[in-house]
Amino acid sequence: MKDSIYVSKENYLKAILEAQAEGHQVIPAMLAHWLEVSAPAVTMALKRLRRDGLVEVDAEGIVRLTAAGRETAYRTALRHHLIERMLNEVFGMEWYEIHEEAERLEHAVSPAFEAKLKERLGEGGACPHGNAVLPVSxxxxxxxxxxxxxxxxxxxxxxxxxxxxxxxxxxxxxxxxxxxxxxxxxxxxxxxxxxxxxxxxxxxxxxxxxxxxxxxxxxx
Ligand SMILES: [Zn+2]
CATH class of the missing domain: 2.30.30.90 (Ferrous iron transport protein A (FeoA))
Structure with a gap:
């Protein structure tokens, strides 16, 4: 199980967005499983995300992104996608080695670097795993x-x-x-x-x- 400190706000938002795009109803247990964190860590994270106006949790416990949450999540997913393509297309790293690397680097991308990556690689292509920025349902x-x-x-x-x-x-x-x-x-x-x-x-x-x-x- 990963230390919850290393699973950032962006990771939660991106996981929720990806799960929604895949057609799932997102519940906390799913996030705990996917992000490899404990149930109490998810509860705490969701509390913070709600306080910041990034997610809503309904009476049945279903987690949804707010417009602001969706924007941050998409940004993170896009950066992940661009970094993966950069590692593979520019530096020749193998497709099965780049996901973790991109998980780390996606948080460090500045808006200026993001713009450069977009200019070089474009936003529309597929990553080396064959996926668009967001998964298809x-x-x-x-x-x-x-x-x-x-x-x-x-x-x-x-x-x-x-x-x-x-x-x-x-x-x-x-x-x-x-x-x-x-x-x-x-x-x-x-x-x-x-x-x-x-x-x-x-x-x-x-x-x-x-x-x-x-x-x-x-x-x-
Ligand atoms: Zn990928």
């Missing part, structure tokens, strides 16, 4: 024809469209399993034990459900 993805690896058709051929990037350990795990953004794969079988067997150029892999759910595919 599962409903929108399905409309685009994308499917989660955990629900992909047996025998189907797919390209890895994007990876859920909340968890750096998961990203490294996926990389070791041969799953990189843009890679081609064939789903061999969806197994009874909720694992999925896949075939890649680099060999065969079997993934458990939590990992397979974090991978979005585009049919070929």
């Amino acid at each position: 599962p409903t929108q993805r399905k409309k685009r024809g994308e499917v989660r690896l955990s629900e992909a058709a047996e025998g189907g051929r797919y390209t890895v469209a994007s990876l859920q990037e909340r968890d750096s350990n998961l990203l490294r795990f996926l990389h070791r399993a041969g799953i990189d953004p843009g890679k081609h794969l064939r789903v061999t079988s969806q197994n009874y034990d909720q694992t999925v067997s896949i075939e890649l150029d680099s060999g065969n892999s079997i993934l458990g459900r939590p990992a397979a759910e974090a991978v979005w595919l585009r049919p070929e």
Whole structure:
């Protein structure tokens, strides 16, 4: 569990915004899990965020951003996105190594540096994990024809469209399993034990459900 001191106001706001964009109703337990902090730490943080007018918590305990909270959250998400692209596109760091680095650096970006990054990289592109500034909801993805690896058709051929990037350990795990953004794969079988067997150029892999759910595919 991380020390709550290192999880800043911006981290909470960004996590709430990302969760909303993914179509979740945000509750405190979800934030504790995603940010790897204790329940009391979340309670304290939410109290401060409410006092500062950045979030609202309704009677059912659902957390929502205010307009001011949303603005700060989007700013942080944008900086995270730009830093990831800078590390990968300008400095050639691997996609599975940059998320944590960006988590640290996003808080240190000045408005002037942000403007430079935007000028150089643009705001519209995808990060090296295949994501836009804000995650796209599962409903929108399905409309685009994308499917989660955990629900992909047996025998189907797919390209890895994007990876859920909340968890750096998961990203490294996926990389070791041969799953990189843009890679081609064939789903061999969806197994009874909720694992999925896949075939890649680099060999065969079997993934458990939590990992397979974090991978979005585009049919070929
Ligand atoms: Zn990313």
